[in-house]
Amino acid sequence: MTQQVITATITILIGVAGSILYFVGTNWLLDRIFPFRDGASPNAARNHRITTAVRPWLFLGPALLALGVYLIYPVFETLRLSLYNRDTTAFVGFDNYAWLVGDAGFRESILNNFMWLLVVPTAATFFGLMAAVLTDRIWWGNIAKSLVFMPMAISFVGASVIWKFVYDYRAAGSEQIGILNAFVVWLGFEPQAWIAVPVWNNFFLMVILIWIQTGFAMVILSAALRGIPEETMEAAVIDGANDFQIFFHIMVPQIWGTIAVVWTTITIVVLKVFDIVFAMTNGQWNSQVLGNLMYDWMFRGFDFGRGAAIAIVIMVLVTPIMISNIRRAKAETKGH
């Protein structure tokens, strides 16, 4: 233990010192090779131009290298793996993809992911917007906001543990420790094993992600709402609009760009969803999703070809949303 702490500390120190040394050192070297500061050098202007052009690349170099090694390279490696057999000994072309199309588990995952996609981003954005609007009108709004935001700080697995208790099932007659079953029994109904009821269990899992993402949506949308000029709402009051009309005709259209960014950001989270399903059902009872399916094949079935093929499918689904999001963000920053 002590040994580990010492090693970690030394590593951090070396890392920080190394970074400082790198930036200071390369900068010094650059000034040495292309001097322009003393003014005496005959090529001062040219050298100044060169150093300004080179310096950003020098400073960005390590980051670009790390990005390349940890992001770009894996993409191509995954693509390659997906074209090979289970232990990467034989090239199989598009066999893995062909298998996917016929696989029942994959179809189930696609269907479930699609349902997640329909429900979670919309619900989280909607609740987030409601929370943002309503908390602005009450004196304990900030406390309410903190409570809504709190789940954001919990890991998906931690959240799943909490909700496992909420959905916990004990046989009829025995005392229910899950709050949902306790409530259902109190109303006079039979307790249910919620996460084992096909189709519906998907929605019980979705609730967890909505619970987490609502806080994110609320914070971003709340900031956007604050940016709406007060006078446009006052003008609408004079024009005779009621609270609902002001909300839908004046406020929402003015933050439409932000709503779209929030919605798409949550969409990406949904496409990658893994931890919640893994921790709650592990894909049983027809609750499989792509993320968990990939994990199953990669690390349980040790079929690198099929696992990689599923990973590529997820990437292909996420990419267009990602691109549209970046475009929108760029357009928005340009507008200001």
Add this chain to the structure above:
Amino acid sequence: MASVKLSGVRKAYGEMEILHGIDLDIKKGEFVVFVGPSGCGKSTLLRAIAGLEQVTGGTIEIDGIVSNDIPPSKRGIAMVFQSYALYPHMTVRDNMAFGLRMSRSPKEEIDRRIAKAADILQLTPYLHRLPKALSGGQRQRVAIGRAICRDPKVFLFDEPLSNLDAALRVATRIEIAKLNESMPDTTMIYVTHDQVEAMTLADRIVVLRGGNVEQVGTPMELYHKPANLFVAQFIGSPAMNIVPVEGSVANGVASVAPKGGRALSAKTESGMERLAGPLSLGVRPENIDLVDEAKALFSGTVTYAEQLGEVEILYVDIGAGEQPIVVKIPGYHAIERGRGVHLAPQKGAIHLFDAKGNAVEHQIL
């Protein structure tokens, strides 16, 4: 089409009272300007009339109806905001139509009103544009057009010109004056901190300071008969010269003299004792003549001279640590810095203020 009557209107934010009981009678069809320095409560008063602020005391009557609890949209008012407050996601047409749609006006009626407003304000070519594709002056006209479409009984403007550049400001000011002429029945209340706007537009001006009404009157009344020092110095540019003088009364005649200067004899019907003790003498720059030493009330040296062609403005230091006296003389006289001059105010144009700053009606003998 409507009169506006304010009685004892008060507004407080928490402990802090911003308006201290405003009484005001605005006749139907009148163009009234609220003027005063920044932060004196002009916008607050206007917003109270609009119904955007709840007053904490007094009543607001519009068209004889106490409107304190009537929502803004039902008061028959329209407001033009300083920031224009256009709906950024709506075209010019939709901006103007919004209020009418909220009140479920028939489509033909909406089209008719928009066409008319767009015609008056020359906005017809821009009806399909978004506000961000318009210039500042055009946005301002859309804001006015949106108000016209509501066909209000009372038109409210909150510093509508302050975001425009100088040339556009003059042009738009003239347009607003024309608009007022074309809508003789519509009452207009206009807020500004710019006394030139107030003088040129108003039928009557309300001068506000620190949440109180200082004076109400026509532009010429305020100019020629300011009720107190504040109004005297606020209206007119360059501002009225104020010189401390000492008054003493003997045999029913007051003698008023600046420190070490020649005395003037004055009389008043509002109680001679008001002319005793420390007073302020006010005279506008254009009401001072250059005279011979024998007739001078003040003498001093020119510290600065501005030649504007049609007038010359002199800054004359009369010593004794007073503010320099500003003199505006018509024509071109080539008076240079450092020259000694003798000044006398024109007789009918002298203002006297008592120690509290209130004007004292008087005759100079």
